[in-house]
Each structure stands twice: as structure tokens, then as C-alpha cells.
Amino acid sequence: MPNYFSLLIFCHCIIFSFEGKSQQLNDLQKVNHEIAKLFAEGNTEKLLSYYAEEAVAMPEYHKPLYGKPVIRQYFNEWMKATGKKLQVRKVIDVQSTPHYVIEIGTLTDRYLQKGKDSMNYDCKYLRVWKKGPDRMNIISEIWGANDYIEKAKLPEIKIQPAALPKSTVSATVQKEIGLRNQTITDCVKERKGAEHATLFTKDAIYMPYFQPMKKGIENVKAYFVDHEGPGVAIDSLVISAANIIDLGNNIVLEHGYYAIRWRSDTHGGLNLGKSVNIWKKDDSGQWKLFRQMVNHDE
The missing domain is CATH 3.10.450.50 (Nuclear Transport Factor 2; Chain: A,)
Structure with a gap:
């Protein structure tokens, strides 16, 4: 009944x-x-x-x-x-x-x-x-x-950054997020877009620079497979966290920044940028990206 x-x-x-x-x-x-x-x-x-x-x-x-x-x-x-x-x-x-x-x-x-x-x-x-x-x-x-x-x-504005804000999560969580960022670094350097996408939740929203937002894991995966194709080589990549804030419900906010040196057959350069990363812990205890947006510094 x-x-x-x-x-x-x-x-x-x-x-x-x-x-x-x-x-x-x-x-x-x-x-x-x-x-x-x-x-x-x-x-x-x-x-x-x-x-x-x-x-x-x-x-x-x-x-x-x-x-x-x-x-x-x-x-x-x-x-x-x-x-x-x-x-x-x-x-x-x-x-x-x-x-x-x-x-x-x-x-x-x-x-x-x-x-x-x-x-x-x-x-x-x-x-x-x-x-x-x-x-x-x-x-x-x-x-x-x-x-x-x-x-x-855009208006030309140059404001000197202030001191980095403090994190509100434990050293353990900071280490766990650091390890996830290392996995992202490896995927980008080795041009493994499909593997990179596995770090996102199924209902993720990814917001890349100079493109509209990508909603859902299939669109996120398609972006990274294309973006991290074999036509570009990565000479160096550093991803770091400015701070991490506990939002509750196994969700944390990370303010990140990156420096990537790349080259192709015709171009190359150094890009500096930053990101807001919303990480969510899944049922297996793994941190996955729930929401993420990146843009360039210059």
C-alpha cells in the first residue's frame, strides 16, 4: 500500500x-x-x-x-x-x-x-x-x-592589490584542494581535456574567458576536449590559491590564480589570470568543481 x-x-x-x-x-x-x-x-x-x-x-x-x-x-x-x-x-x-x-x-x-x-x-x-x-x-x-x-x-585602471585574505578552512581541506589543483595542472600540461572534465560535478557550470558559460558536464567536457587539444604545448603552469572559505554543506569557495606559458606553431606567450572556484564534496568524499569562472589579468 x-x-x-x-x-x-x-x-x-x-x-x-x-x-x-x-x-x-x-x-x-x-x-x-x-x-x-x-x-x-x-x-x-x-x-x-x-x-x-x-x-x-x-x-x-x-x-x-x-x-x-x-x-x-x-x-x-x-x-x-x-x-x-x-x-x-x-x-x-x-x-x-x-x-x-x-x-x-x-x-x-x-x-x-x-x-x-x-x-x-x-x-x-x-x-x-x-x-x-x-x-x-x-x-x-x-x-x-x-x-x-x-x-x-575597457577603462585603463591600475590598482595595486592588497594583502591576501585569510582562509577559513582547515589545513587538511587546503591540502586536498591543492592536490586537486595539481591534477588540473597535470591534465592541462598533458592536454587531457576529457580527464580534466572528470573533476567537475554532473550539474557543473563552467565559465571560461571569452566564451559563454558551459552548463552541464557534457558541455564542460566538450569545451575542455577542444580547448586542451594537441595543437598547443604547455611549457609551464602554476595554479595557486589566494584563500579558501568554508560555505557550509561540504562546499568551499576558492580564490585562485594561475600563470601559464604556452606555444603553438604560430603563436605563444604567457597568460596570467585568476578564478573563483566553488568546490563541492561528492558522496565518495572527493572535491569536485561545482561552479568555476576564470578571466585574464592582462
């Missing part, structure tokens, strides 16, 4: 979960609308009220920004360099733990720079919010273009 009471509880939980996530998405859209207004007004101080003191921001074509004072400097320079600003965000995905919210979406910045054509900066972004008693605050943010963009198209 069917257990109708258990079925009723199960259905109620599904509805509650759906409504909770839907409400979070609507709330974030409202917050993003307020942030867009502050950008249009050039109101840096009110904009910064949405950021935690320990926040990390990772703009495209710039070094990472550690801490609210440095982020303030960056946005002050951005406001001075641009005019007629219009910002539109669309939330694509929301994930939540008891104390944090992970937001992914698309972003379009339209603005003018002195002596240059108007700019449509079409991006994707990843944010992590920390829940508070009265409001949420951004603790991590990264954004970057959906297609190739020249550095000269």
Missing part, C-alpha cells in the same frame, strides 16, 4: 524548495536593479554598501582586488572613466547554503569613454553573497566577456 503521508511530505519539500529558490532569484533581481541604478548615478559609496569588508573582486584585465578599500578605488576610477552608464543583469542560477548564496548570471554594461566609441560589454558573472541579519553582502565577485574583447576597450 502506498505511503501517502510520506509522498505528501516529499511533494511539500519539493514545492518549498522551488518557492525558496524562486524567491531568492526575485530578491537578487531587485538588488541587481538597485546596483544598476547606483552604477548609472556613479554612486560608489552606496554601491560599496553591498560589499563585505573582506570582499574579493576579480575584474577582467586587472589584478584581483582584495578588500573593500581596494574595490572602492577600482570603482571610483571606473566611474571617472565612463559616462552614460547602463547596466543590465539577468540571474541564471542561484544556489544556497545556510549562510551563503551563489549567484550566476549575464551582465551587459553600456558606457562611453572619452574619445572612444560607445561600448557594449557583454559578460557573464559569478557572485557569492554572505547572509546577514538584515541584508546580504558580496564576499566574492568575478566577471568577464562572452566573446573576445581587446583590453583597450
Whole structure:
């Protein structure tokens, strides 16, 4: 005989979960609308009220920004360099733990720079919010273009990075994440794209530089198989963590950076970049990438 009471509880939980996530998405859209207004007004101080003191921001074509004072400097320079600003965000995905919210979406910045054509900066972004008693605050943010963009198209801003933020996870977790990064290093150097993709969860979202986001393991795998093909040789690659934060529910946030020296038959160079990595521990106890976004420093 069917257990109708258990079925009723199960259905109620599904509805509650759906409504909770839907409400979070609507709330974030409202917050993003307020942030867009502050950008249009050039109101840096009110904009910064949405950021935690320990926040990390990772703009495209710039070094990472550690801490609210440095982020303030960056946005002050951005406001001075641009005019007629219009910002539109669309939330694509929301994930939540008891104390944090992970937001992914698309972003379009339209603005003018002195002596240059108007700019449509079409991006994707990843944010992590920390829940508070009265409001949420951004603790991590990264954004970057959906297609190739020249550095000269963006305002030229040079803010010196501050000291690295502290980690809030154990030495054991830091070591485990370090070993996963070493596996990624080996896969990239040996051009093993399919193996690289096994480090992601089945429902992963990967957000590469100069391309739209890749949703689901099949799209992630297709990207890495193509990106890590045999036509490019890697002379050196260093992947490091700036800090790692425990988000709860066996999920951690890693702020990472990398330096890769590569060459092909016709080109070569050194790329410096950074990433926001959301690692999630699976049922077997292995850390896998649940959400990840990368962009270039220069």
C-alpha cells in the first residue's frame, strides 16, 4: 500500500524548495536593479554598501582586488572613466547554503569613454553573497566577456592589490584542494581535456574567458576536449590559491590564480589570470568543481 503521508511530505519539500529558490532569484533581481541604478548615478559609496569588508573582486584585465578599500578605488576610477552608464543583469542560477548564496548570471554594461566609441560589454558573472541579519553582502565577485574583447576597450585602471585574505578552512581541506589543483595542472600540461572534465560535478557550470558559460558536464567536457587539444604545448603552469572559505554543506569557495606559458606553431606567450572556484564534496568524499569562472589579468 502506498505511503501517502510520506509522498505528501516529499511533494511539500519539493514545492518549498522551488518557492525558496524562486524567491531568492526575485530578491537578487531587485538588488541587481538597485546596483544598476547606483552604477548609472556613479554612486560608489552606496554601491560599496553591498560589499563585505573582506570582499574579493576579480575584474577582467586587472589584478584581483582584495578588500573593500581596494574595490572602492577600482570603482571610483571606473566611474571617472565612463559616462552614460547602463547596466543590465539577468540571474541564471542561484544556489544556497545556510549562510551563503551563489549567484550566476549575464551582465551587459553600456558606457562611453572619452574619445572612444560607445561600448557594449557583454559578460557573464559569478557572485557569492554572505547572509546577514538584515541584508546580504558580496564576499566574492568575478566577471568577464562572452566573446573576445581587446583590453583597450575597457577603462585603463591600475590598482595595486592588497594583502591576501585569510582562509577559513582547515589545513587538511587546503591540502586536498591543492592536490586537486595539481591534477588540473597535470591534465592541462598533458592536454587531457576529457580527464580534466572528470573533476567537475554532473550539474557543473563552467565559465571560461571569452566564451559563454558551459552548463552541464557534457558541455564542460566538450569545451575542455577542444580547448586542451594537441595543437598547443604547455611549457609551464602554476595554479595557486589566494584563500579558501568554508560555505557550509561540504562546499568551499576558492580564490585562485594561475600563470601559464604556452606555444603553438604560430603563436605563444604567457597568460596570467585568476578564478573563483566553488568546490563541492561528492558522496565518495572527493572535491569536485561545482561552479568555476576564470578571466585574464592582462
